[in-house]
Amino acid sequence: MNFFRLRALNTFLLFFIGIILGFILKDKFYPSKPPAHPASFQTPYSPQPSARAEGEEGAGSEEPEAPPDLEPEEEEPAPPAPAPVIAPAAPRPAEIVMEEAPQPAQRALRGEEDDFFARPERYEGRDLEMQLQMITAKRVPAGWRLNLVYSGRAKEIDYLYVEDSGVLGPKPDLRIGYVYKVRFRCGKGSSAAGNTLLAIEPTGGKADWATGLSATE
Numbered sequence: 001m002n003f004f005r006l007r008a009l010n011t012f013l014l015f016f017i018g019i020i021l022g023f024i025l026k027d028k029f030y031p032s033k034p035p036a037h038p039a040s041f042q043t044p045y046s047p048q049p050s051a052r053a054e055g056e057e058g059a060g061s062e063e064p065e066a067p068p069d070l071e072p073e074e075e076e077p078a079p080p081a082p083a084p085v086i087a088p089a090a091p092r093p094a095e096i097v098m099e100e101a102p103q104p105a106q107r108a109l110r111g112e113e114d115d116f117f118a119r120p121e122r123y124e125g126r127d128l129e130m131q132l133q134m135i136t137a138k139r140v141p142a143g144w145r146l147n148l149v150y151s152g153r154a155k156e157i158d159y160l161y162v163e164d165s166g167v168l169g170p171k172p173d174l175r176i177g178y179v180y181k182v183r184f185r186c187g188k189g190s191s192a193a194g195n196t197l198l199a200i201e202p203t204g205g206k207a208d209w210a211t212g213l214s215a216t217e
Helices: 002-029 049-061 113-118
Strands: 126-141 143-151 157-164 180-186 194-204
Touching: 002 157, 049 113, 126 157, 126 194, 143 180, 143 194
Parallel strands: 157 194
Antiparallel strands: 126 143, 126 180, 143 157, 180 194
């Protein structure tokens, strides 16, 4: 009995060892292919439509990001400014030469002979016009000095001296005893000095004692 049991046990052991060796030799000489991915393999996670819509709504509410700063373009050099025009400097007040406008001629007083010879100081600085008789015209360095006479209503004789520096020429035609319309300016309120000749013209009249000789000396 024991003999048969041992033999059956040996046979089982040999059979078990043969199976193991078979598996070992199979993996060595016939390597198996790598197992394929199971059918349950899932692709990488992608957001669900609802989550994607919520993401788009959130993105719309956010402010757009500012574009990256661009490099500043090189500015073209500005054209050179025109040279400023410098106006000539105005002359200083001290350099301005003001020409005095000629003063308008005064209106000469007429018919004042009697009052003038009685009170000449009242006529200082005034222009007068009278009809006087020529006595003499004396040459002086500045021109001429005229001596004229006035015979009033009372037959009184009054003398007037007038200085001339430009009205009469170098050879005036003046006659003794002839009557002239004389215009002069009374500068000092006197009939003997300070009177300046402004104009003179003959009237054509003459005194009874007129000789007709030249009055120039």
